[in-house]
Amino acid sequence: MANKVYKDAKSALEGVLHDGMMVMCGGFGLVGIPDKLIHAVRDSGVKNLTCVSNNAGIDGEGLGLLLETGQVKKMISSYVGENKTFAKLYLEGKLEIEFNPQGTLAERCRAGGAGIPAFYTKTGVGTEVAKGKETKVFDGHEYVMERGLFGDLALVKAWKGDAAGNLVYRKAARNFNPMMATAAKLCVAEVEELVPVGAIDPDHVHTPGIFVKRIICGAPYEKKIEQRTIRKA
Template structure:
């Protein structure tokens, strides 16, 4: 069996990128985004992309660099408020947008990975979200039908991975990554630490290697924060006593 471990993002994406493809990208804001893979896609220059992600990064980082490069045709997202260019392109009609309630987006991706073509949810009934979709009554309540989402390529970011592709995510950086890893025809992961197979605690593997086709150890992770809000540090009791 061919090795899943690659030398870097460019090698990991070799032969899987093409114009007009659909890409799922893990992350929530800038937390847990596959930043090295996004940069490699920018470098490859593929265009006319449909991107499924909670949001589209910021103007100069994350998926925002694909937007700035004119590579994204359509976004399927939940939140886009941190990207000024996104708003400009959408309002000018240069970018297609399919908005989803966040839980609905997550469930559409999970359903795609599980082979479930559609499901019914109460979220969005009677709103713009339900326009053009089937609405059905169950036990006296109305539900809107949502279709599952899959992609040609899923790019995800994990904390640790082994050579078989088993992945472990760290805290909130898990977010959309596990479900997206199951819903791509090809799944490529970048990890902070690459360990020998068998070292990961088997009871705490979040994504089994069967879902991962290729992975590599990222050379650098900026881990930017969209907005940093701080307040003055409160003086501790010990500091007061020693004063």
């Protein structure tokens, strides 16, 4: 079995990064974001990236780090409301955006990973989302065609993984990471716990190791809170 385990994020991305590439990035808010790998991308200085992610992190966290350094040329996302840097760059004409309904974005990534070049959906018909896109009528209802997404590199974060690349996600971190892992030429994963092959019950595997080419253990992690809400006692 090929050695997939690397000592750190920098070495795991060595020889992989290049200017102008499309990066598929897992995560939901600040949950399940490949934090160590994103830092390594920032430190590499690679630029003109197209990043596909549910959101763009927040200021100073997640993909927000790459926005601050001007390394992202285009974002393909469904929600970016927590990021002031994102808004500033867009309004200054320094960032291209492609917004998607959240379910459509998830399906575009899943379709890309499954080798499906395009699909039809009712979501967005008659709105700005459908502008310039092909539409078709099925059974008397209009649908808009959306293209599958397939990138150069997928960066994902899992709770547990083994040396063969089998991954298990935890709770909300499972929202976008599994489809991102399949939707790129090469997937690099970071995990909180790296266990020996055979330690994970095959029935519990969310992403089979065949999709993962490189893996690191990024522990320890600091729990990041996107929006702290409290109530009176």
